[in-house]
Amino acid sequence: MATQRLFHAPRPAADLLIRSAHVLDPRGGLDEPRDVLIRNGRIAELGTSGGIDVPGDDRFDVIDAAGRHLFPGFVDPHVHLRTPGQEYKEDMDTGTAAAAAGGYCAIVAMPNTDPAVDSAAVLGALIDRAERDARVPVGFLASITRGLKGQELTEMAELRETGAIGFTDDGKPVVSAGMLRKALQYQRLCGGIIALHEEDPALSQDGVMHEGAVSARLGLAGIPSLSESTMIARDSALALYEDARVHFQHLSAVESVTALRAAKEADARVSGEASPHHLTLTDEAVRTLDSRFKMNPPLRSEDDRRALIDGLRSGVIDCIATDHAPHAVHEKEVPFEQAPMGTTGLETAFAALYTELVLPGEISLGTLVERMSAGAELYDLTAPRIAVGHRAALCLVDLDATWTVGEEGYASRSANNSFHGRMLHGRVLLTLAAGAVAYRRPMRVRGQERVG
């Protein structure tokens, strides 16, 4: 039997009729108004709009979703849940609540916690925690090296048997090519994706933002784009040589997209992700010296942003990942250079990308929806589908709704969101994950439509 890789708290299976929502499932080629009947957590029936009779059973909720959109739930391969050790920033409950509020039906947590997820004991305790508190299924990457120090490999095989999806030293690069090569070789034994935060510290040094016109103006130490792209090129060569499966995290620069494209053309088994903030913001935002815009990799130039969008459109960039990185107010309320790197993103990812990329016509809604969950396939997880027989993992979105980020607070414990105060289009109304309602915004439930 296959090892289980996603974990969540037990929740009551949903019985729900969603009427007349515009169902968009790019993988199934579905793009039209439908009725979706969910019985005991599974999609039982997919009827024409208004064509499914309301079940004669009181336990069924009926949602009139005419004018709303129903998508397969989003899957985020890159989240910092901060547990264990930094629960003042986020924990299993608040992090998965933020995910659910953003339409996510599954997320993957990074191992740069305190202690790091570098042993079966730490991973096992986290899995127990997820089975108690997680509102949506959570998967875990373990670290490639002990303590993310880049010196010794973790017990990768045991970590895989315990339930790790794969491995990453995210937050830090694996500086030594020799160390990474050993991990890639070991992957043949234990499987599991190896995800890489690419950064050459000899080039990024003490940089705090993108190296360019804005850093020149502000007198802030710059992180050159090639600190990322040279490592992607190096590690693509290693992946090709070892026939290893490698995923590049949070691409930020035009040179990185070029390097990833070249690696794919050479048939290396590589994939890449981009974040909502790198796809919608540039280093111009840093002119305010607002620490919400401090993240690693840094926000780069408009040329870089355009290259990421082109990559997303063409498929060179395989999926969207938030790199949700919560930090407490007191940590961010300091001069830019002193602030920790990271922005939250789970609650704003879809709306930010819909507002900034879909509405202006940069990418289609179908492409966005597909890339929002494409991380699942990359990490060998089942991609959510809106199809009969599948466990319900979907989200209902009002594309016409506008909202101001943060005005109702955040489900996340932290508020360091780079879209804070911005008005965005597209609001998640309902999220089902693993067959259960994980998030529901107050909305019209037409009691009179219920039978009985």
Place this chain on the structure above:
Amino acid sequence: MSGLGGRGLRHLISIDDLDRPGIERILDRAESFAEVSGREIKKVPALRGRTIVNLFYEASTRTSSSFELAAKRLSADVVSVRSSGSSVEKGESLKDTVQTLSAYDPAGIVIRSPHAGAAQLVAGWTDAAVVNAGDGKHEHPTQALLDVFTLRHRFGSLDGLNIWIVGDVTHSRVARSDILAFTRMGAEVTVSGPPTLLPREIETLGCNATATLDRLHEADVVYVLRMQHERMTDSFVPSLREYAAQYQINSTRLRPDQLVMHPGPVNRGVELSAATIDSPQALIGDQVKAGVAVRMAVLYELLVGSPVLAAA
């Protein structure tokens, strides 16, 4: 508030807070304060009964002493807080320190910090007017104003003046504020220094950039930056000797009619030859002298410059 060239000025964080008429207005007032400094009793009552807090998170001699003198000559009460020996050393955050000091109801807070954006943050945490006395490698606007003051005094105007800024531009807040202020006042600015110490895309600030001093003869004024010793350990330049050989401003590189400026403190024999420092070409003493009058003018502009406030 009254306009500074049409805009109200509540804080002075960046040279970008000032347009050309705003700069001219502050410098005109500085001229009259320079006259006060020539009197036997060097005080005016403009800020009597009001408090100025000087909050210095970095070592400073001329900036801190000139701000202190400026406030005292305006008859303000002055509290100077330095990071060493204060609660800052005990780990108090900038926000808590500022909020604590704000309880004394200061009219103005002058802040020097090793971090870009510190003055701007402080402005959000206090009702006092905030003056940036240097934030990281970002800006040092009062230094730029006193540099413009010094040049205006000498040349009448900066229009068409060709100014070279030579040295470690990357780590210099003075260079950034000067580029902005000099160009705003009509000068043409060229920055020059080791390629390792010229930021990429520095031209976007409106200056020229070159790694050699080949065209230094075109300059009317050569503004020399301080070469800090720690740049050697970071391999930005191989040695002070190599730096001096390539970039030292001295009599062999200068024409006798070119003027020399430096924000201080000078490393004699490194970025400037001793003979040049002591020559009549050097305006370094004029710059120091201008410091008090210009900082008086800045404090006056922020705290009494508005007719509304002055009447109150």
